[in-house]
Amino acid sequence: MPKAARTFGLALAVLPALTLAACRPPSAPPMIAAAADSTPPATSSAPTPQRESIEPQWTEVERRQFVGQDLFNHIDGAAEVFLEMGFREVLVRLYSNGQAKLVHEVYEMKDPTAARGIYLRFRGRGTPVAGVSGRNFGNRYQIGAQKDRYFVQITDASGRGESLSTMTRLVNQALAAIPHDGDVPLLDLLPAEGLVPNSEVIVCGPYSLQSVFTLGEGDILQLQGQRCGIAGDYVTEQEDSFTRLIVPYGSAAAAGTAFQHLLHGLDSELQVLRRNEHTAVFREKNGQFGSITARDDKLDIRLHLVRDPGLASQPKVP
Numbered sequence: 001m002p003k004a005a006r007t008f009g010l011a012l013a014v015l016p017a018l019t020l021a022a023c024r025p026p027s028a029p030p031m032i033a034a035a036a037d038s039t040p041p042a043t044s045s046a047p048t049p050q051r052e053s054i055e056p057q058w059t060e061v062e063r064r065q066f067v068g069q070d071l072f073n074h075i076d077g078a079a080e081v082f083l084e085m086g087f088r089e090v091l092v093r094l095y096s097n098g099q100a101k102l103v104h105e106v107y108e109m110k111d112p113t114a115a116r117g118i119y120l121r122f123r124g125r126g127t128p129v130a131g132v133s134g135r136n137f138g139n140r141y142q143i144g145a146q147k148d149r150y151f152v153q154i155t156d157a158s159g160r161g162e163s164l165s166t167m168t169r170l171v172n173q174a175l176a177a178i179p180h181d182g183d184v185p186l187l188d189l190l191p192a193e194g195l196v197p198n199s200e201v202i203v204c205g206p207y208s209l210q211s212v213f214t215l216g217e218g219d220i221l222q223l224q225g226q227r228c229g230i231a232g233d234y235v236t237e238q239e240d241s242f243t244r245l246i247v248p249y250g251s252a253a254a255a256g257t258a259f260q261h262l263l264h265g266l267d268s269e270l271q272v273l274r275r276n277e278h279t280a281v282f283r284e285k286n287g288q289f290g291s292i293t294a295r296d297d298k299l300d301i302r303l304h305l306v307r308d309p310g311l312a313s314q315p316k317v318p
Contacts, residue, residue, distance in 0.1 A: 086110030
């Protein structure tokens with residue numbers, strides 16, 4: 001997928017779908033209906049503000065909880081990515097103030113890496129909202145934030161864009177209720193030099209890999225629901241612009257096995273030009289180049305290279 005697809009514009013196009021159908025006025029963006037019998041109102045340990053903490057003119061009119069595979073009854077088009085990343089549950093609250101409607105969602109993921117993966121996927125090149133504390137992006141129609149294993153989202157489902165102060169307060173209250181913010185060591189694997197700000201994407205399976213590149217079908221990187229990789233865009237004087245994806249496997253043997261599996265299942269539109277025991281160079285469909293290297297316990301994949309990176313002393317593949 002082109003790098004331009006990972007933009008805040010796409011994020012805002014996708015995120016409005018993550019709301020209750022009951023919130024949709026005639027002029028609002030399309031939203032996915034929840035099945036009538038999907039999940040009854042429930043209590044949750046999710047760190048959301050209590051009803052009394054919102055301004056008195058706002059009324060909580062609905063509360064729903066979706067656990068595991070029930071997520072398909074709440075959202076469409078992104079549920080697979082949430083589940084692949086490690087989704088546990090989401091608590092959804094609908095607030096009403098006359099014609100104004102706000103949807104408050106707190107997604108609990110399995111760990112901080114999973115929550116950061118969701119956050120990065122939808123943030124794209126979005127910018128922080130003034131007044132919101134912590135890690136966030138958005139505008140007067142929608143705010144997304146992440147802390148520890150939680151992804152928090154507030155959406156103005158009426159599309160009026162007149163409730164930013166209330167949205168800001170709700171996000172801050174939810175973030176403040178989370179006692180600490182866990183580390184995401186995966187982010188440290190990408191070298192800082194040349195990295196394009198806000199281009200990072202966490203890959204935990206075939207669905208999240210689609211936003212980076214099509215390498216092959218199925219679990220082509222053998223992530224097996226147990227590991228994740230990190231991708232980012234780079235601009236350097238030596239290689240111009242390219243995308244880099246690094247996947248840690250925990251051992252050199254596992255990385256070597258993943259390397260062989262990737263080569264055997266590589267997408268048919270990618271032409272392998274050269275390879276040896278640890279590295280392969282291929283031509284992309286658009287004429288650019290890519291490389292795959294098994295180094296130590298990791299796969300280091302480079303995409304959209306303008307020039308053939310070469311492979312010293314290795315003949316071309318017939």
